[in-house]
Each structure stands twice: as structure tokens, then as C-alpha cells.
Amino acid sequence: MxxxxxxxxxxxxxxxxxxxxxxxxxxxxxxxxxxxxxxxxxxxxxxxxxxxxxxxxxxxxxQIIDPKTHAQMAVSLTCQSREAVDEMLAKALAAGGTEPRPAQDYGFMYSRDLEDPDGNILGYLYMEPAAAEMGPEAYLAEQGAAPTGSA
CATH class of the missing domain: 3.10.180.10 (2,3-Dihydroxybiphenyl 1,2-Dioxygenase, domain 1)
Incomplete structure (x- = not known):
């Protein structure tokens, strides 16, 4: 389907x-x-x-909430690389969006949050393909890194 x-x-x-x-x-x-x-x-x-x-x-x-003061949901979209995440955020910030918190780097996944001018929450992220296939703990163990927490 x-x-x-x-x-x-x-x-x-x-x-x-x-x-x-x-x-x-x-x-x-x-x-x-x-x-x-x-x-x-x-x-x-x-x-x-x-x-x-x-x-x-x-x-x-x-009731329709005000996304500037209430969060109803967050939509996350994947990018092809960490650089593509940063490029998307640069475009968004230049166009009037805001970044509500610092980038999150989990080793296997890199993400940045964005709020559009109305406050709707979008996330842009890159995940190592092997981590997506294996799962984050197995990927980090294979890399010799300790898990940094769940995403």
C-alpha cells in the first residue's frame, strides 16, 4: 500500500x-x-x-492551540548528511525560523530542531545508515562508543 x-x-x-x-x-x-x-x-x-x-x-x-505556547506534535524529517541538516537550518533561520535548542549529537544520529514563524516544530536529522539498520546500541558498540542516551 x-x-x-x-x-x-x-x-x-x-x-x-x-x-x-x-x-x-x-x-x-x-x-x-x-x-x-x-x-x-x-x-x-x-x-x-x-x-x-x-x-x-x-x-x-x-480548540486550536497556539504553537508558539503549546506543543501538539513535532515532525521530524531526514536529511542525507549532517551537512544537509545544517544547510536546512541555515535556510530556515534566514527565512525567519528559530532554533529552540542546541543541536543534538548522539554519535549515530545528528538532529536540529526548528520552529517555523508560527511556532510549529520541525526536526531535521541525519542517522548513520548502519545505525538505522542495526539499532543505535549495536552500532555504537561496533564503533567502540558507549551509548549516549536514547533519541
Whole structure:
């Protein structure tokens, strides 16, 4: 089964959100973008739907939280290298994002967190392919390193 993932984010400024995600190298699908929402295409099966808070509220009876003060979820995306993680964060910071905490380096995995201008949480990470296959403890043991904690 092939599935597509659509992650819905609230925004208080749709134009600012579109500009931010385009600055990261993603594109906006105009067929699913209007004054209420923007479809941000990450790849063929992964999309962010950036919705005005009011429009997002039409999909649920629950309160729409303010991502600047409340965390509902964090989305993590893989990169091809540690350098690619740093490059993505550099683009994001230049486009108005913020980095809420220092980079996390576990030896087998390197990650950096990002908040978009609305406070929605994204993580960019690189994991050594062998660590993904073997598991972090086995990989670190093979490397002669002690586990640094769980990610």
C-alpha cells in the first residue's frame, strides 16, 4: 500500500508561511492553495497543509492551540548528511525560523530542531545508515562508543 501523508499546521499569516516554506526549497501546489490554506509539497507523498487557524477549526471541535505556547506534535524529517541538516537550518533561520535548542549529537544520529514563524516544530536529522539498520546500541558498540542516551 502506498500512502501520502498530509500534516496540517495552523498559521496566523498564510503568505508568511508560504514564503517561509518556499525559502526552505519546498514548492506550493497552487491546485490546493487558496486564501485559507497552502499545500506545501515536500515530495511525492509528503505534504504540509498550512491552514489559517479559522479554517483548521472547521476540521475539529477541539480548540486550536497556539504553537508558539503549546506543543501538539513535532515532525521530524531526514536529511542525507549532517551537512544537509545544517544547510536546512541555515535556510530556515534566514527565512525567519528559530532554533529552540542546541543541536543534538548522539554519535549515530545528528538532529536540529526548528520552529517555523508560527511556532510549529520541525526536526531535521541525519542517522548513520548502519545505525538505522542495526539499532543505535549495536552500532555504537561496533564503533567502540558507549551509548549516549536514547533519541
Amino acid at each position: 502506498t500512502a501520502s501523508i498530509f500534516v496540517n499546521f495552523p498559521t496566523t499569516d498564510l503568505d508568511r508561511s508560504k514564503a517561509f516554506y518556499e525559502a526552505l526549497g519546498y514548492r506550493i501546489n497552487p491546485n490546493f492553495t487558496d486564501e485559507n490554506a497552502a499545500c506545501v509539497v515536500l515530495d511525492d507523498n509528503l505534504y504540509f497543509m498550512v491552514l489559517t487557524r479559522e479554517f483548521l477549526g472547521t476540521f475539529t471541535d477541539k
